Amino acid sequence: MKYGRAPKAEAQEPPKRRLKTKPLLILIAILLVTNLLWFIGWLIPDPPKIAATNEEVASVAGVPITREEWMSAMEKEVGREVLLDLVNDKVMEAAAKQYGIDVSDKEIDLELALIRSMDGQSYSGIDAEKMRQNIRANLILEKVLTKDVVIKDKAVKDYYKENASLYNTLTAYRISMIIVPTKKEAEQAMEELAKGSSFDALAKERSVDFASASLGGDIGYVNEATKFVDSAIFQAAANTKKGDHTDAVKLSNGTYAIVQVNDMIEGQSFTYQEVKDHVRREIALEQLSQSVTPEAFWQEFNATWFYGK
Structure with missing residues (x-):
């Protein structure tokens, strides 16, 4: 087969629920x-x-x-x-x-x-x-x-x-987060943010979620069906304006998160x-x-x- 050319084929009835692979x-x-x-x-x-x-x-x-x-x-x-x-x-x-x-x-x-x-x-x-x-x-x-x-x-x-x-598609929020073990540490981080510290620098320095911390807290886009983050994080993002960050949010595992909303895409x-x-x-x-x-x-x-x- 010549590069880039696929043989002609008649369509077959597609199976249900196929996703692009x-x-x-x-x-x-x-x-x-x-x-x-x-x-x-x-x-x-x-x-x-x-x-x-x-x-x-x-x-x-x-x-x-x-x-x-x-x-x-x-x-x-x-x-x-x-x-x-x-x-x-x-x-x-x-x-x-x-x-x-x-x-x-x-x-x-x-x-x-x-x-x-x-x-x-x-x-x-x-x-x-x-x-x-x-x-x-x-x-x-x-x-x-x-x-x-x-x-x-x-x-x-x-x-x-x-x-x-x-x-x-569902409404999605691109978020960054700082995860810390206690509410006191979350409040300390929020005080530093209020004084002008950058969110990504604090995430790299303080977040115990090392995967996102290495990227300044960025975890990409999440929606209400996202499984890889605590539902409390999505709910906090949904109630926060673009460019703002939340107060301390208690997660199901007992840790606390500060969530920043970097972008919002309306569902359609x-x-x-x-x-x-x-x-x-x-x-x-x-x-x-x-x-x-x-x-x-x-x-x-x-x-x-x-x-x-």
């Missing part, structure tokens, strides 16, 4: 890499000018660790993933041009809304623009892979009717006309015999990289 797995992988990169970016200080490679960044028992050693270690740890992400973005843009694929802001907005509504889906530590670029690349991949797959209108309409709840219902192209791709992707990643297009667009084959 192949593209979602790709997106989740991208999210994990992006989260890691965000955290590393936070660790790296902003130097006033380019530092010499022998600059000392730490020492152990009087033995210095240089910037060169540090950067080399990071390159070995995540350099491959960073470069892979960059190359794949460029490859997908080349594929869009080659096959006449267009991705509109409206399509990206739809995908964002649908992902936010998924129970447990987190955007923690993800820059909004980077997230949109990731979704754009994924949409290009989906469109290239499914452009030659024939799906009957009846199959699309049946899928929409059978899975209508997937296209009725999408009509068949608004999501029919999305649904058509969903069904078409299920008909492909194997999962395909952007790397499958490297040869077609003459992509090479530092790591060889």
Whole structure:
């Protein structure tokens, strides 16, 4: 099969309650890499000018660790993933041009809304623009892979009717939180916030939820169906204005949370006309015999990289 081309296929009746799998797995992988990169970016200080490679960044028992050693270690740890992400973005843009694929802001907005509504889906530590670029690349991949797959209108309409709840999204809040063991510690943190301390700095310093603390307390978007946070956190967020933070909120495990609302997305219902192209791709992707990643297009667009084959 030529790269990017799928065989023509007649539509089959879609089973009920199918969720996107192949593209979602790709997106989740991208999210994990992006989260890691965000955290590393936070660790790296902003130097006033380019530092010499022998600059000392730490020492152990009087033995210095240089910037060169540090950067080399990071390159070995995540350099491959960073470069892979960059190359794949460029490859997908080349594929869009080659096959006449267009991705509109409206399509990206739809995908964002649908992902936010998924129970447990987190955007923690993800820059909004980077997230949109990731979704754009994924949409290009989906469109290239499914452009030659024939799906009957009846199959699309049946899928929409059978899975209508997937296209009725819940109101979601992007929140950050500081979790501390006692109410007294929560009140102390709130006093520091009142004096001008930044929320993310306090989260990194004081929160006992280490996963979110490393990201300044950011846990992404939550809605009333989210399972990975205490329901008291969502209720507190729902009663707090964007940009504000709550008082101390007691959680079911006895700890206390201070919750900051960074963003709020109103729930909405999408009509068949608004999501029919999305649904058509969903069904078409299920008909492909194997999962395909952007790397499958490297040869077609003459992509090479530092790591060889």
